[in-house]
Amino acid sequence: MTRRDLIKNSLLMGALYWGWNSKSFANLLISNNTIFDTIINKSEKFNWSKLPINQLIINIAKEFVGTPYIGGTLDNSTVERCTVNLEGLDCVTFFENSLAIARIIKKNKLTYNDFIRELTYTRYRDGILDGYTSRLHYTSEWIVNNIKKGVVIDKSELIGGLEFHPNVFFMSKYPEKYKQLNGNQSLIEKIKSYEEFINKSTLYYIPNSEIEISESMIDSGDIIAIATNIPGLDYSHTGLAYRDENNSLRFFHASSAKKQVLIDIQLGQYLQSKKKDIGITVFKAIEPKV
Numbered sequence: 001m002t003r004r005d006l007i008k009n010s011l012l013m014g015a016l017y018w019g020w021n022s023k024s025f026a027n028l029l030i031s032n033n034t035i036f037d038t039i040i041n042k043s044e045k046f047n048w049s050k051l052p053i054n055q056l057i058i059n060i061a062k063e064f065v066g067t068p069y070i071g072g073t074l075d076n077s078t079v080e081r082c083t084v085n086l087e088g089l090d091c092v093t094f095f096e097n098s099l100a101i102a103r104i105i106k107k108n109k110l111t112y113n114d115f116i117r118e119l120t121y122t123r124y125r126d127g128i129l130d131g132y133t134s135r136l137h138y139t140s141e142w143i144v145n146n147i148k149k150g151v152v153i154d155k156s157e158l159i160g161g162l163e164f165h166p167n168v169f170f171m172s173k174y175p176e177k178y179k180q181l182n183g184n185q186s187l188i189e190k191i192k193s194y195e196e197f198i199n200k201s202t203l204y205y206i207p208n209s210e211i212e213i214s215e216s217m218i219d220s221g222d223i224i225a226i227a228t229n230i231p232g233l234d235y236s237h238t239g240l241a242y243r244d245e246n247n248s249l250r251f252f253h254a255s256s257a258k259k260q261v262l263i264d265i266q267l268g269q270y271l272q273s274k275k276k277d278i279g280i281t282v283f284k285a286i287e288p289k290v
Helices: 003-018 023-043 053-061 091-107 114-121 139-148 185-198 207-219 267-272
Strands: 153-154 161-164 203-205 223-226 236-242 249-255 260-266 277-285
Touching: 023 053, 023 091, 023 114, 053 236, 053 277, 091 114, 091 236, 091 249, 091 277, 114 139, 114 236, 139 153, 139 185, 139 203, 139 236, 139 277, 203 207, 207 267, 207 277, 236 277, 249 267, 260 267, 267 277
Parallel strands: none
Antiparallel strands: 153 277, 161 203, 203 277, 223 236, 223 277, 236 249, 249 260
């Protein structure tokens, strides 16, 4: 039996445990490892670990350009697990994976298991995976909790942002839209308690009308969360800031409209086309402690 066959067989057993289709799960994990190894090998070849973390995030994100947009990949398994699909990304998993890989490169912890541990740390409340409700579903709580964990800082206040007070209730009000919540009153109540916690938080955002004024203080590799006025929600979309060769600030994201990861148009221009978006929160990755 080859090493690849041995890995695949072990993944098949893991898939059965987690309630996934075993063949597709094993093939996905092998593909994930291949994509991950390609990024790590390039990082080592070009000494990316010496770069500022913002630039490192951008280098990694560029490896995902053209990757298909696929929504809902975190909700495929019947048991909550730290799911990864590097073959298909949504707006959150795009920046989340780029950030996690950047952090392990900075720490010189370069295995796929190191990546999963880092992703678990950022994706789950206080870094602890304890079922569906432990995931940081709302972007506002992701920001607050990862500020607490020393992963990011909120730049928005520093560059002229106004106070932003989330008022989230969408998940508990519409549990039928989430298969893990649908008909599960105990989980709905847990989600509701976290929503109440989130709604006590204060974040900052730059209104659309002020973005041009603050634009010069937004750096390539800063993480962008687009605030919305849709009732019950906090943010409608996420991505990265990217400065091109002309120093133009563009939006780098996994686009549901264009069905792929791409470096899009100027950020201000992108926001002008979105009627229900009111501005942006800008948060920056902190250099991890080695």
